[in-house]
Amino acid sequence: MGATKAYVITGPTSGIGYATALELAKYGTVVLAGRNLQKLNRVQKTIEGKGQKAVSVVCDISDIKSVRNAAQQIIALGLPIVGVLNNAGIMPVKAGKSAQGWDLTFATNHLGAFALTEALSGHLPNGANVVFITSAIEDPERKPAKVMGMRGGRYISAEASARGEWEEGGSKMGGIDAYATSKQCILAAAMFLARENTRLHFNAVEPGITRGTSLGGESTNAAVRFIFDQLMSIIPPFSRYSSTPEKSAKVIAKVLVDETGQTGVYFDEKGRPMQGSDLSRDPAFQSRVVAETRALLEKV
Ligand SMILES: NC(=O)c1ccc[n+]([C@@H]2O[C@H](COP(=O)([O-])OP(=O)(O)OC[C@H]3O[C@@H](n4cnc5c(N)ncnc54)[C@H](OP(=O)(O)O)[C@@H]3O)[C@@H](O)[C@H]2O)c1
Known part of the structure; x- marks a missing residue:
């Protein structure tokens, strides 16, 4: 251990990302990539206060130009980056638009994470770990998500997603x-990259129903938040998948510092391999998503 290695993490200012940044700091320098410099500086100070190392880079992950700019800054730091964690994510009730005019959720959770990975990949050493934080609600068959009226991923095309259009028959929840x-x-993109680029390792983690984060926070009233934060950890079928930012951080950091060469694995909230939806495991779907995503990103 020590600061001979470096890890990049997006969204380190809250929830799972904050806990994981503190965890990763035990293994090396942490490059904190987030949209709010004040918040980044606070996290950096916390890490430095423990005698560990962190650097802040401003990056609005929903804005592809900001992502590419941040990637250049990260590369220019010249740090020995052995892990990249694509953690930043949002789940707003109301649709919004990104700087490129694309659906804000799709731009943040998919396009930005993919663009950052593409911009950094060629500069990472052999065997570096790239990890994506996903969510089991992508699977229409996932029990707790089904119970809540979620209908899984509703992909038509990358262009359609960027316009905020989803396959019919979806969830009634905004x-x-x-x-x-x-x-x-x-x-799907993580699994594709694992096949395409065998020089690096690409894995995904579903962190579990993690209470005490800010995800979707702006949309919920106090009663809903109480249910999410407290009751879901004890009521089946949710309790089985319950986690905390600190527990998730341990699982995620373990995948990021792994040196066994595992790639193309999707881990659950306890760090056990799990299966995504049928579609996410379909190589033809994976290839289509990546081809369409690359075509869309070429426009910027
Ligand atoms: N909580 C759960 O139950 C759960 C379950 C499954 C998956 N996940 C996933 O876990 C990840 C972390 O979520 P969380 O629950 O820890 O939520 P959170 O507390 O809301 O943290 C989200 C992080 O993403 C950052 N972020 C959001 N939009 C950004 C942007 N445009 N540019 C840069 N950074 C941005 C936020 O920055 P600010 O501080 O500036 O807002 C924050 O640091 C997400 O990908 C989420 O989808 C969470």
Whole structure:
């Protein structure tokens, strides 16, 4: 251990990302990539206060130009980056637009994470670990998600997702089709990259129903938040998948510092291999998502 290695993490200012940044700091320098410099500086100070190392880089992951700019800054740091964690994510009820005019949820959770990975990949050493935080609600057959009226990923095409259009028959809950589709796409892309680029290792983690984060926070009232934060950890079928940012951080950091060469694995909240939706495991779907995503990103 020590600061001979470096790890990049997006969204380190809250929830799972914050806990994981603190965990990763035990293994090396942490490059904190987030949209709010003040918040980044606070996390950096916390890490430095423990005698560990961190650097802050401003990056709005929903804005492809900001992502590419941040990637250049990260590369220019000249750090020995052995891990990249694509953690930043949103789940808003109301649809929004990114700087490129694309659906904000799809841009943040899928396009930005994919663009950052593409921009950094060629600069990473052999065997570096790239990890994507996904969500099991991409799977229409996932029991707790089904119980809540979620219908899984609703992908039509990358262009359609960017316009905020989802396959019919989706969830009645606002923002859920966008969220599930974005997470299905990034999971499928992770599995594609693991096949395409054997020089690096690409894995995904479903962190579990993690209470005490800010995800979807702006959309929920106090009663809903109480249910999500407290009751879901004890009521089946949710309790089985319950986690905390600190527990998730341990699982995620373990995948990021792994040196056994595992790639193309999707881990659950306890760090056990799990299966994504049928679609996310379909190589033809994975290839289509990546080809369409690359075509869309070429426009920027
Ligand atoms: N909580 C769960 O139950 C759960 C379950 C499955 C998957 N996940 C996934 O886990 C990841 C972390 O979520 P969380 O629950 O820890 O949520 P959170 O507390 O809301 O943290 C989200 C992080 O993403 C950052 N972020 C959001 N939009 C960004 C943007 N445009 N550019 C840069 N950074 C941005 C936030 O930055 P600010 O501080 O600036 O807002 C924050 O650091 C997400 O990908 C989420 O989808 C969570």
